Amino acid sequence: MSATPSAPATPLDVLTRLAEVIESRKGGDPDKSYVARLFHKGTDTVLKKVGEEATEAVMAGKDMACEASEANRKALVGEFADLWFHSMVAMAHLGLHPHEVIGELARREGLSGLEEFAARGKVKTSEGGAS
Numbered sequence: 001m002s003a004t005p006s007a008p009a010t011p012l013d014v015l016t017r018l019a020e021v022i023e024s025r026k027g028g029d030p031d032k033s034y035v036a037r038l039f040h041k042g043t044d045t046v047l048k049k050v051g052e053e054a055t056e057a058v059m060a061g062k063d064m065a066c067e068a069s070e071a072n073r074k075a076l077v078g079e080f081a082d083l084w085f086h087s088m089v090a091m092a093h094l095g096l097h098p099h100e101v102i103g104e105l106a107r108r109e110g111l112s113g114l115e116e117f118a119a120r121g122k123v124k125t126s127e128g129g130a131s
Contacts, residue, residue, distance in 0.1 A: 015098050018085070022092045038089055046086075046093045053083040 009017075021035075028036030038046050057079040064072040088098060111119070 012102070015088075015102075019088060019092065019098050022088055026092070035089055039093060043093065046090050049086045050083070050090050053079065053086045057083045 025033050025035035026039055028039075030037040030040040038049060057076070060072070060076040060079040064076045091098060091101070
C-alpha cells in the first residue's frame with residue numbers, strides 16, 4: 001500500500017506552522033533557541049528587532065530600485081522574510097496570531113486605501129503615507 005502524497009503547502013500553511021514553532025519557543029531555553037532568546041530579552045528587544053529588519057528591508061528595496069539585479073532581488077526577498085519572521089515573533093510576544101492580521105487584511109480587501117484611511121481617522125499625506 002502506498003502513501004497518499006500530501007498536498008503542497010499553501011502560504012497560509014507555512015505561516016501557520018511558523019507561528020506554531022514560534023509559540024512553542026515561549027519559555028524555551030535562551031541558550032538553545034534564537035526565538036526563546038528574543039522572548040527572554042523582552043518587549044523592547046523584540047520590537048527593536050522588527051525596526052531593524054524593517055530598515056534593512058527598506059535599504060534592500062532602495063538597492064533593488066537602483067539596480068534590478070537578481071542578487072538585489074534575492075536580498076530583498078531575504079530581508080522581507082526576516083521582517084515577516086520578526087514581526088511574527090513580535091505578534092506572538094504580544095499575544096497576537098497571524099490569523100488576526102490576515103483577518104484584518106481580508107476585512108480591508110476591496111476598500112480603497114483612502115476609504116480605509118478615513119475609516120481609521122488617518123489622513124493621507126502628500127508623500128503617500130498616513131499621519
